[in-house]
Amino acid sequence: MAPQFDAIVVGAGFGGMGAGIELDRLGLSNYVILEREDDLGGTWHVNHYPGLAVDIASVTYSYSFEPNPYWSRLFAPGRELKRYAGHVADKYGLRRRMRFGTVVDGARWDEHAQHWTVSLAGGETLTGRYLLTATGFLSQPYTPPFPGIDSFAGKILHTTAWEDDFDLTGRKAAVIGTGATAVQLVPEAAERVAELTVFQRTPIWVVPKVDTPIPAPVQQLFAKVPAAQRAARLANTSLLEAIMVVGVLHYKQAKLLNKGAAALAKAHLFAQVRDKRTREQLTPHYDFGCKRPTFSNRYFKVFNQPHVRLETNSIERIEPDGIVTADGHKTEIDTLILATGFNLWDVNFPAVEIIGRDGVDLGKWWRDNRFQAYEGITVPKFPNFLSLNSPYSYSGLSYFTTIEAQMKHMGRLFGEMFRRGEQTFEVTAAANDRFLGEVTDKLGDSVFYGGDCASARSYYFNQHGEAALLRPSSTVTTHRHAVGFPLTDYTFGAAGMKTPA
Ligand code: NAP
Numbered sequence: 001m002a003p004q005f006d007a008i009v010v011g012a013g014f015g016g017m018g019a020g021i022e023l024d025r026l027g028l029s030n031y032v033i034l035e036r037e038d039d040l041g042g043t044w045h046v047n048h049y050p051g052l053a054v055d056i057a058s059v060t061y062s063y064s065f066e067p068n069p070y071w072s073r074l075f076a077p078g079r080e081l082k083r084y085a086g087h088v089a090d091k092y093g094l095r096r097r098m099r100f101g102t103v104v105d106g107a108r109w110d111e112h113a114q115h116w117t118v119s120l121a122g123g124e125t126l127t128g129r130y131l132l133t134a135t136g137f138l139s140q141p142y143t144p145p146f147p148g149i150d151s152f153a154g155k156i157l158h159t160t161a162w163e164d165d166f167d168l169t170g171r172k173a174a175v176i177g178t179g180a181t182a183v184q185l186v187p188e189a190a191e192r193v194a195e196l197t198v199f200q201r202t203p204i205w206v207v208p209k210v211d212t213p214i215p216a217p218v219q220q221l222f223a224k225v226p227a228a229q230r231a232a233r234l235a236n237t238s239l240l241e242a243i244m245v246v247g248v249l250h251y252k253q254a255k256l257l258n259k260g261a262a263a264l265a266k267a268h269l270f271a272q273v274r275d276k277r278t279r280e281q282l283t284p285h286y287d288f289g290c291k292r293p294t295f296s297n298r299y300f301k302v303f304n305q306p307h308v309r310l311e312t313n314s315i316e317r318i319e320p321d322g323i324v325t326a327d328g329h330k331t332e333i334d335t336l337i338l339a340t341g342f343n344l345w346d347v348n349f350p351a352v353e354i355i356g357r358d359g360v361d362l363g364k365w366w367r368d369n370r371f372q373a374y375e376g377i378t379v380p381k382f383p384n385f386l387s388l389n390s391p392y393s394y395s396g397l398s399y400f401t402t403i404e405a406q407m408k409h410m411g412r413l414f415g416e417m418f419r420r421g422e423q424t425f426e427v428t429a430a431a432n433d434r435f436l437g438e439v440t441d442k443l444g445d446s447v448f449y450g451g452d453c454a455s456a457r458s459y460y461f462n463q464h465g466e467a468a469l470l471r472p473s474s475t476v477t478t479h480r481h482a483v484g485f486p487l488t489d490y491t492f493g494a495a496g497m498k499t500p501a
Helices: 014-025 078-091 180-192 216-224 226-249 255-272 276-281 300-304 362-369 399-419 429-443 475-484
Strands: 005-010 031-034 104-110 115-120 125-133 155-158 172-176 195-199 308-311 315-319 322-325 330-332 335-338 353-355 385-387 424-427 490-493
Touching (some): 014 399, 255 300, 300 308, 399 424, 399 475
Parallel strands (some): 005 031, 172 195
Antiparallel strands (some): 115 125
16 A cells, blocks of 8 residues: 655646755655646746746856856846756656646545545546645736736737747737736837837836856856856855845845835936836836846836837726727737736645645635745645745745755755654644744844835735745755754654554
């Protein structure tokens, strides 16, 4: 009655691949990675809209143990990230563990057999001793229910379902949304279309992007002298860390730095946009950091072009040939681009139904009791389960800092379990409560609670108004905890059959 797998991982993005690498390191090599898409890479597989690139410099946005000396630019384009994901999967033998086009319906802890049973769409079930979900934060695309959207007669494209062969040339297009995705896409679209209207509900803080190609000699230096790239990574990561820790997490103590970032973004806007009214419309009225700021040297400039218009009236309805705003004005379009982001809090925590001990439903429990996870990774009543995209798990600006901290947490947790000769673990309720209390206290200093975020409409906040996504610690602290959390925060047990109570 042993389970089929040591572990079942859900998601073949960078998080799931990191988990797979760590499982191999721990000797739990009989695992499967289930992926709903038809290839690996997560976000970097799904997203391929024009202009896609990282906006965390590539030396930092990559695994520290698998540096890529050959990034073509400081901020690599999306296709290089996808290629890098393929390289990592091949080098670490992950691809043969992956099952694509596999949609997970749910997972249930089997208390009797002490393993997880995972149900797939189509009816198949799989069993694994451990369950790891790496389903991403931004993986459930959101389309607002605009009245009349189904009647639209032109082309609708969501940025997560871009059709590479769709030609924008000569089109009368609208982009709805002004998040990080729109900031990358709008300059590209503006170059091709005949008319472009950008529908903005909430402006975004945009700071200059210090981007440049990485010349071949520097790439060769990084390849020959890895320490040089490590130094570049350390310098960049430290800068990002300072911005995050001082400007966002310690907003109360360092308001000036936060205001300085906003001033930089305003100066950038002033330098790039001629029309005063457009500048005013593009200026956020919430504090820097309340919602994720972005980087671009091209976005603002687009609004100087005669064929581009910024529309700030709210959308009332969509008609077959256009968008009608609250002031009664109709913008005629033939192409509707939805840069409307993702639904995090209704459908993504968790992304699939997870039923733990005593029939506890994780999604319901989170909604009834506040979103929470010990160290952003484990939850009481969910034995042998690692939720890699949990509330309060995202640490630092680059997702890789979170991934690698979680790999370290796995190392310490499983190491202790093996040392004791056990096969099950579960975090204690007391440890979980303590962690939730700590993050709640620390968030009091952050821009989310100390600043003015009222008009930000930020996905950092959940439906209860809690900023429950980012972990309010420096990445150094997060990594220190990952290798040093008290082992008494977990209980361990023997696997095998349990006599039903
Ligand atoms: P987003 O930041 O959630 O932006 C969605 C946009 O759609 C917002 O401007 C939002 O307006 C608008 N919107 C949603 N519903 C609307 C409605 N009913 N009416 C009018 N407007 C509506 O999504 P995103 O731009 O896809 O970016 C999501 C995240 O992905 C980023 O924050 C970033 O973390 C990541 N990302 C990273 C990169 C990169 O690193 N290269 C690139 C792209 C994205 P409101 O603000 O008013 O809600």
